[in-house]
Amino acid sequence: MKETNIVNETGDAVISLEGVAFGYDPEHPILHNITLSVPRGQWVSIVGPNGCGKSTLVKLLNALLPKSAGEIVVCGQPLEEETIGSIRGSIGMVFQNPDNQFVGATVEEDILFGLEGLCLSYDEMDERLKLYTEKLGISHLLSKHPGELSGGQKQRVAIASILAMKPGIVIFDEASSMLDEGSRNELLVILQGMRDEGYTILMITHDADEILASDRVLALHGGSLAADLTPEELFRDQELLARCHLREPYPWQLARELQRLGIRTDVPASEKELIDTLWPYNYSK
Amino acid sequence: MNERLLLGRSIETGSWVHKLDARSKITGMLLYLAIILLSHSWAAMGLLAVFSVAVMLSTRIPLKYFIKSAKPLRFLMLFIFIVQMLSVKEGEAWLTLGSFSLYEGGLRLGAFSVIRMLFLVTFTSLLTFTTTPGKLNQGLEGILSPFKKLGLKPDRLTMMIGLALRFIPTILDESQIILKAQASRGADLKELPLKEKGRMLVSLLVPVITSAFRRAQDLVYSMEARGFRMDAPRTRYHRLRWGTADTLFVVMFIIMGVAVAVL
Numbered sequence: 001m002k003e004t005n006i007v008n009e010t011g012d013a014v015i016s017l018e019g020v021a022f023g024y025d026p027e028h029p030i031l032h033n034i035t036l037s038v039p040r041g042q043w044v045s046i047v048g049p050n051g052c053g054k055s056t057l058v059k060l061l062n063a064l065l066p067k068s069a070g071e072i073v074v075c076g077q078p079l080e081e082e083t084i085g086s087i088r089g090s091i092g093m094v095f096q097n098p099d100n101q102f103v104g105a106t107v108e109e110d111i112l113f114g115l116e117g118l119c120l121s122y123d124e125m126d127e128r129l130k131l132y133t134e135k136l137g138i139s140h141l142l143s144k145h146p147g148e149l150s151g152g153q154k155q156r157v158a159i160a161s162i163l164a165m166k167p168g169i170v171i172f173d174e175a176s177s178m179l180d181e182g183s184r185n186e187l188l189v190i191l192q193g194m195r196d197e198g199y200t201i202l203m204i205t206h207d208a209d210e211i212l213a214s215d216r217v218l219a220l221h222g223g224s225l226a227a228d229l230t231p232e233e234l235f236r237d238q239e240l241l242a243r244c245h246l247r248e249p250y251p252w253q254l255a256r257e258l259q260r261l262g263i264r265t266d267v268p269a270s271e272k273e274l275i276d277t278l279w280p281y282n283y284s285k
Numbered sequence: 286m287n288e289r290l291l292l293g294r295s296i297e298t299g300s301w302v303h304k305l306d307a308r309s310k311i312t313g314m315l316l317y318l319a320i321i322l323l324s325h326s327w328a329a330m331g332l333l334a335v336f337s338v339a340v341m342l343s344t345r346i347p348l349k350y351f352i353k354s355a356k357p358l359r360f361l362m363l364f365i366f367i368v369q370m371l372s373v374k375e376g377e378a379w380l381t382l383g384s385f386s387l388y389e390g391g392l393r394l395g396a397f398s399v400i401r402m403l404f405l406v407t408f409t410s411l412l413t414f415t416t417t418p419g420k421l422n423q424g425l426e427g428i429l430s431p432f433k434k435l436g437l438k439p440d441r442l443t444m445m446i447g448l449a450l451r452f453i454p455t456i457l458d459e460s461q462i463i464l465k466a467q468a469s470r471g472a473d474l475k476e477l478p479l480k481e482k483g484r485m486l487v488s489l490l491v492p493v494i495t496s497a498f499r500r501a502q503d504l505v506y507s508m509e510a511r512g513f514r515m516d517a518p519r520t521r522y523h524r525l526r527w528g529t530a531d532t533l534f535v536v537m538f539i540i541m542g543v544a545v546a547v548l
Contacts, residue, residue, distance in 0.1 A: 064506050085512060093510040100503035103511075105294075105451045112419075114511035116519045125522045143297055143417075147454045165511065250306035 011076075013037035013073075013159030014169055014200050015061060022056055029068065030056050031223045040168070043191070043201040044229065045211045048220035049245045054204045057170045057220065061202075063093045066271065089118070092162030096152030096174040099146060108142040109148070111161045118165060132164040136190065152183030159190060170194065172203040174212065188213060208235075208249040219244050236267075292412035295417045301530065302415045309425025309531035320545050321401050323488040327522050327539045329548040330400055336541055337408045346414050354410040355403055362399045369395035420523055427525050441515065452500065460493050 016037035023029035026071065031053045038044055046054050059065040061074060063084045074087045095101045104110030113124045133139040136156045146154060155175060162170060172191075176184045188210060188273040194201060203210060211217060217234045219227040221243055227234070234240060235248050247253070251274040255265045258278075265277050297303065302310070324330050339519035341351050355362075375390025413421065429439035467473075467488065477485060 032444070059506070062510060064509055085514070088510060088512045091510075095503060095507060097503060099455055099505035100500045102451070103504065103508055105447065109417070109419040113508075113513075116521060117512045117514075117517065119518055119520045121520065122524075125430045125520070129522075145294060146451075147458070161511070199493060226391070258385070 004234050012039045014040045014075050015202075016073045018071045020060060020072060021068045022053075022060055022065060023068055026068065029223060033062070034070070034225055036071070036218065036225060036228065038200060038202065040200055041195070041198050042216060043195050043214040044203070045214040045217045046202060046204045046220065047211060047217055047244045047246060048226070048233070049243070051060065052220045054220055055173050058093070058173055058202060058204060059249070062088045062093065064093075068140045089165070090167050092165060092167035092170045094155070094158050094170065094172045094175045095225075096177055098151060098158050098178070101158050102146040102154065105136060105145060106142065107144050107146075110146075110157055111164055114161055114165045116268055128164045128166075132160040135163070136160045150183070151179050152186055155179060155183065155187065156190075159187075163194075169200040169202065172201070172205070174204050174206070176205065176207060184209075206246060208247055208252075211235075211272060212249050232267075294413065296346050296350065296414050300343060300345045300415070302340070302344045302411065302534075304530070305415075305534055306524060306525050306527045307416050307420045308427050308527065309430055309534045310412050310416055311421075311424050312535050313538045314409050316535070316542060317408055318405065320538065320542045321405055323542060323546045324401070324548075325397075329545045330397070333404060333541075333545060333547060334400075337404055341408065341411060344411060344415055350414065351407040351410050357519045358402065358406055362402050365402065366395040367400045370399050386504040418447055418450050423521065423523065423525055438516070439488055448504070452497075455500070456493065456497055459496055460489060463489055463492050 017034050020031065020034040021029050022031045034057065047056065048054050060067050060072060061079075062245075063079055067079070068070050072124070075090045077083045077087060079087055086222060102110050103113045108129070112130055114126060115128060120128070133142065136159060138153065138156050138160060139158070141149065141153060146157075149157065158175075159170075176187050179187065184207065191201060191203070191210070192213065201214070203214065205211060211234065212231045214231055217227070217229055217231055218225060219229070219234065219240060226243070227240055229237075234244075234246075235252055241248065248256070253268055255267050255274060255277075258265045263278075263281065265274070286288070295303075320333065324333050335518075341348060370387060370391040373391035373394050374386070374388050376393070377389045378386040379389055379392065380387040425446070426439040426443045429437060429442065433439065467485070468475075472485060472488075
């Protein structure tokens with residue numbers, strides 16, 4: 001097991017788990033002995049092969065599933081029956097299938113569903129409805145039925161309905177896996193904006209670009225934490241990549257091929273950096 | 286507009302009916318049911334037709350949408366007409382073939398039943414066409430609120446209705462996908478004999494039901510993650526407001542009921 005703990009000190013941790021386990025059958029736990037902490041404002045990618053317990057882990061954080069053992073503390077509150085309501089108010093979740101998380105019959109009703117549950121005044125609800133629909137570019141879709149929206153638009157509605165509740169932490173459970181390339185890029189831009197605004201983001205993903213954009217990676221394997229490292233460290237570890245069924249980002253793959261052909265290129269952080277590195281070769285020929 | 290999307294969908298035109306309180310529209314529809322049952326003459330039917338079409342036109346929603354809502358029931362209407370025509374033996378015999386006769390009373394009752402059903406389905410679509418599902422639920426909750434004293438929980442009932450309406454198009458879409466997937470593997474429902482169709486329906490229902498359970502589980506997660514708790518207090522963005530127009534709307538149906546009963 002690899003442990004490259006980047007953040008294990010709980011100084012400003014908004015989420016901390018200590019020896020957490022979960023299983024429907026005590027003989028066969030799905031998650032065992034998970035210990036980690038996430039500081040405020042960090043963007044964490046959670047990776048691992050299918051069935052390794054990623055979704056189970058994030059569902060434990062707001063008690064959608066009950067832990068079997070260990071301790072979970074969210075925003076300074078230990079997760080117990082009495083604190084579930086308050087903790088759910090501070091954690092928002094965006095799920096994989098945007099169709100199944102649409103509670104309202106229209107975009108407006110769906111966003112209001114969470115706000116009405118917070119018992120907000122009309123003015124407060126109206127202000128948040130306008131603010132977050134404009135922010136996510138869906139203010140023209142308020143009267144639309146989910147069947148009339150594209151996958152990307154549905155996922156924007158799901159994000160707006162979560163952000164309007166003003167949680168400090170947002171969890172994305174493979175939220176981009178059912179989106180096309182364009183919608184994925186849009187989601188990435190939204191996530192980058194959220195990070196700039198100070199949200200703590202936990203994102204279950206298999207997408208190399210999303211992982212590369214994050215601050216930290218938690219790799220799960222067989223129900224336990226296999227590694228806690230930076231995205232760059234993950235993409236340099238070919239064995240871990242293979243175990244997590246992940247591929248390097250495209251610029252990394254290209255740089256590796258160029259190195260094989262004898263062209264000296266450092267592993268770039270982005271496509272732009274790769275282009276900047278390769279550009280001088282144009283003139284040297 | 287996609288026909289499947291018409292199920293439980295409102296069509297916004299900003300007409301006076303759209304602006305009414307959902308409770309007055311629900312009350313109006315209940316009164317309309319009573320009016321239909323009170324109509325026993327051609328004159329009453331004629332008056333009802335003029336009234337219904339006038340109200341439908343005033344919503345500024347094209348009449349074709351109302352007619353479309355009755356289309357799925359066309360075979361049921363035909364069945365009712367035939368049964369009434371053959372079973373009622375009143376009045377003059379219009380057609381006699383050996384020992385079998387068709388009577389004027391049977392034809393009249395058959396026609397009345399079909400017209401009543403047509404009015405019922407097309408006119409009550411006005412409620413869902415002019416009211417968003419959220420407002421409709423709120424109106425229903427308001428009307429049922431006196432029954433809270435009897436232990437009924439209107440909010441739970443309306444939540445169930447709302448979610449059912451929300452998911453009907455999604456589940457219909459999914460069944461279409463499953464049908465196409467089965468057709469692509471050589472089991473085309475359209476081309477099978479009736480007996481095989483029955484067997485095939487089972488293989489359609491199993492995945493549709495399994496998927497509906499999975500969707501329900503995801504939906505519960507989504508609702509709980511947004512802090513939803515059954516019976517917990519909630520505020521409302523859209524508030525019900527009963528105005529003069531609502532009173533006039535209900536009075537209009539009462540007057541219509543009296544007129545139809547007199548005719």
